Amino acid sequence: MTSPYRVVLGAAFDELHPRLRTYFDAIPDGAVGRGSGVFETVGTPRRWVWPVLAWFARAHVMFPVWERDVPFTVSNRAVMAADGAPAVAATRSFDLTALGRRRTALMVDEIGVSGGALIDRLGDPVRAEALFRATVRDGGLRLRSTAVRLVVGGRRVPIPRLVAPVVVLTERWDDAGGRQEVSIVVAVPVIGRIYQYTGRFRYGIEKGERSE
Structure with missing residues (x-):
């Protein structure tokens, strides 16, 4: 199955680290x-x-927290999206602290291709969709949202561009530390940054499935 990132980036994919x-x-x-x-x-x-974040948290998208030094894991699997395009289903597990107690929160999404752009379907069930323009800079990947829509009652409701949140994701490889760096920032016009996560991790492909 083809990677949605390779489909969208084309020859630029080989410019990645x-x-x-x-x-x-x-x-x-x-x-x-x-x-x-x-x-x-x-x-x-x-x-x-x-x-607002609490509404998204019920569908495993974003969380109403502000925490530092949060351990996490990520698992990615190749899937076929409902429209037949190649996609990657991801589950991220965040080890959060709430009122002094540890709890695990999940973020679930599926990255696919729509009209030559990346589309991120967020949540289980899907609560939002974001279209992204993808570029490669200095060996890293940068995604910037071009449109965001909510999914309510099975209907896709576009958020007007003037007030739509802008999502920016950057992924880089740190040669010195031997780790991957990731940063996601969600900002709203006039208001500014309303959500983020930034960190580092190590990653590899494992053959065969294993129970979670």
């Missing part, structure tokens, strides 16, 4: 990509946003 090509290339049938690391920050200190 070799270790990032492993991460973004097609995952062999019967294999799973697994990684683990630590996020330096997760969430937002703007507590007035938390009620």
Whole structure:
């Protein structure tokens, strides 16, 4: 199965750092990509946003927290999207602390291809969809959202561009540390940053499935 990142980037895919090509290339049938690391920050200190994030948290998208040094794992699997395009289904597990107690929160999404762009279907059930423009810079991948829509009652509701959140994801390889760096920032016009997570992790492809 072809990687959605390779489909969208075309020849630019080979400009990625070799270790990032492993991460973004097609995952062999019967294999799973697994990684683990630590996020330096997760969430937002703007507590007035938390009620909205709580709605997304019920579908495993974003969480109403502001935490540091959060251990996490990620697992990626190659799937076929409902529209028949190649996709990658990802599950990220965050080891959060709430009121002094540890709890695990999941983020679930599926990256596919739509109209020559990457599309991220967020949540289980899907709560939002974001279209991304993908570029390669200095061996790293940068995704910037071009459109965001909510999924409510099975209907896709576009958010007007003037008020739509802008999602920026960057992935780089740190040669010195031997780890992958990831950063996601969600910002809203006028208001500014309302959500983020930034950290480092190690990743590899494992042959065969194993129980979670």
